[in-house]
Each structure stands twice: as structure tokens, then as C-alpha cells.
Amino acid sequence: MSNTNSEWVSNTRRQTKQLAYWTLAWVISVAIASFGPKLLWNFNNTASLISIMLCLLLGAGMIRQNMRYINNLDELQRQINLESLSIALGVGIVGGLCYSLLDISNVIASDAEISYLVILMGVTYLVALVAGQMRYK
Amino acid sequence: MKNRIKVLRAENNMTQADLANSLQVSRQTINAIERGKFDPSLPLAFRMSRLFKLPIEEIFQDI
Structure with a gap:
């Protein structure tokens, strides 16, 4: 074993x-x-x-x-990852669409850049992953 | 869900790391299960049952 x-x-x-x-x-x-x-x-x-x-x-x-x-991964680690990925995906879609709407409606002066969305999703995933690890510590 | 894993582990002179080794999971997972923060899957519960040579209902109690 x-x-x-x-x-x-x-x-x-x-x-x-x-x-x-x-x-x-x-x-x-x-x-x-x-x-x-x-x-x-x-x-x-x-x-x-x-x-x-x-x-x-x-x-x-x-x-x-x-x-x-x-x-x-083992089942707990997989659950933490799954939760983190779902949060990152949700934040990416909601945040990305809102950011795009801000651009389309000319509320922001600059064009919407996809790199900001990638950074947002990456940071959200990392924060959610750390929070998940802390929760089950 | 309550469980007797901590007691059974102590009875078998096992550390959390030993149990994690035997069940092929991380020590964090054993700790989370013992503290009732995480409910194991049925396959993992069966592995525990085989390891401690006890029926599942003697290890886990639904509350």
C-alpha cells in the first residue's frame, strides 16, 4: 500500500x-x-x-x-480546484461582459483589452484556490 | 456527517500521514474528513472500511 x-x-x-x-x-x-x-x-x-x-x-x-x-488530484483537492475554476469562469464571463459593455457604451475612453480579462480570471482563480485551501485546512 | 476516523486511527496507532498514505489521498483530506469539513466519496469510504475492517456505518454516522 x-x-x-x-x-x-x-x-x-x-x-x-x-x-x-x-x-x-x-x-x-x-x-x-x-x-x-x-x-x-x-x-x-x-x-x-x-x-x-x-x-x-x-x-x-x-x-x-x-x-x-x-x-x-485526490477528491478534496479536485473539489477545491473545481470550485476555484467555476468562480474564475463566472467572474471572467460576468466581468468580461461588463467590461465590454463599458467599452461599447463609451463609458471608458480606452478599448477593452482581452489581457485584462485574462489577468482578472488568473488572479480570481489563484485567490479562490488559496481561500479553498484555507477553508479545508 | 460525523465519523470515528480519529478514534480508529488512534486505536491503530496511525498518524494522519500514515492513513493518507494507506488511502492514497493527501493528509489535508484526512484532516478535513476528521474535522467534518469534507465528506468522502463512496469509493474512499469503502477503502476506509476495508482498511479498518469495519462496516461503513460503524465509521460514519449520518446526523
């Missing part, structure tokens, strides 16, 4: 590391796709398309790895 558990623990660590690697690779690909056209390939459409395709593929890999990671 102990061997099985140490396998489970090492598998969890491996899944966490792999998720970190996939996330890092995806973030780097997003940075390349964002800054590459101006700084690296002078707005060459083919290069831009390739970098965006790479970003898409690495993103798909990251999503798949995130699913594996969550499936490998």
Missing part, C-alpha cells in the same frame, strides 16, 4: 512539473506571437501564422495536461 501511495505522490509531482513546463512553453509562445511580428520578422504573415499555430498547439497541450493534473 505504501509503495502504491509513493507512486501516487511521485505521479502527482510529475504531473505538476509537466503542467508547469507546458504552461511555460505556452507563455513563451504567446510572447513570441505577440512581439515577434514587430521585433523579429517585420510583420511577415507566414511567420506570424506559424507562431500563432505553435501557440495554439502548445495551448492545447497545456489544456490536456491540466486535465490530467486535475484528474490525478
Whole structure:
């Protein structure tokens, strides 16, 4: 039984590391796709398309790895993650739509940027995750 | 839902970490179950039942 558990623990660590690697690779690909056209390939459409395709593929890999990671968690950790993800999704949809409405109705001077929405969802997920861990501590 | 896991664990000279190891869950999960903050799934309850060699209703009581 102990061997099985140490396998489970090492598998969890491996899944966490792999998720970190996939996330890092995806973030780097997003940075390349964002800054590459101006700084690296002078707005060459083919290069831009390739970098965006790479970003898409690495993103798909990251999503798949995130699913594996969550499936490998124990039931309490999975519940905490599920609650955090649902809060982040809800805040993202409600907050994102309100932000878009502010832009459409010209209440805010600048255009609505999707990066703010990504930051909002990321921060919400992290805060909800920490709150969940504290609640079941 | 109330449970006797803390008592059973003590009777078997097990720490929370030992029990977590045996059940393939985190120590945090055992702690949350013992304190009644989290109800385990049926498969986990069955694993506990097998480990302590007791029927589920002798480990968990619905209140």
C-alpha cells in the first residue's frame, strides 16, 4: 500500500512539473506571437501564422495536461480546484461582459483589452484556490 | 456527517500521514474528513472500511 501511495505522490509531482513546463512553453509562445511580428520578422504573415499555430498547439497541450493534473488530484483537492475554476469562469464571463459593455457604451475612453480579462480570471482563480485551501485546512 | 476516523486511527496507532498514505489521498483530506469539513466519496469510504475492517456505518454516522 505504501509503495502504491509513493507512486501516487511521485505521479502527482510529475504531473505538476509537466503542467508547469507546458504552461511555460505556452507563455513563451504567446510572447513570441505577440512581439515577434514587430521585433523579429517585420510583420511577415507566414511567420506570424506559424507562431500563432505553435501557440495554439502548445495551448492545447497545456489544456490536456491540466486535465490530467486535475484528474490525478485526490477528491478534496479536485473539489477545491473545481470550485476555484467555476468562480474564475463566472467572474471572467460576468466581468468580461461588463467590461465590454463599458467599452461599447463609451463609458471608458480606452478599448477593452482581452489581457485584462485574462489577468482578472488568473488572479480570481489563484485567490479562490488559496481561500479553498484555507477553508479545508 | 460525523465519523470515528480519529478514534480508529488512534486505536491503530496511525498518524494522519500514515492513513493518507494507506488511502492514497493527501493528509489535508484526512484532516478535513476528521474535522467534518469534507465528506468522502463512496469509493474512499469503502477503502476506509476495508482498511479498518469495519462496516461503513460503524465509521460514519449520518446526523
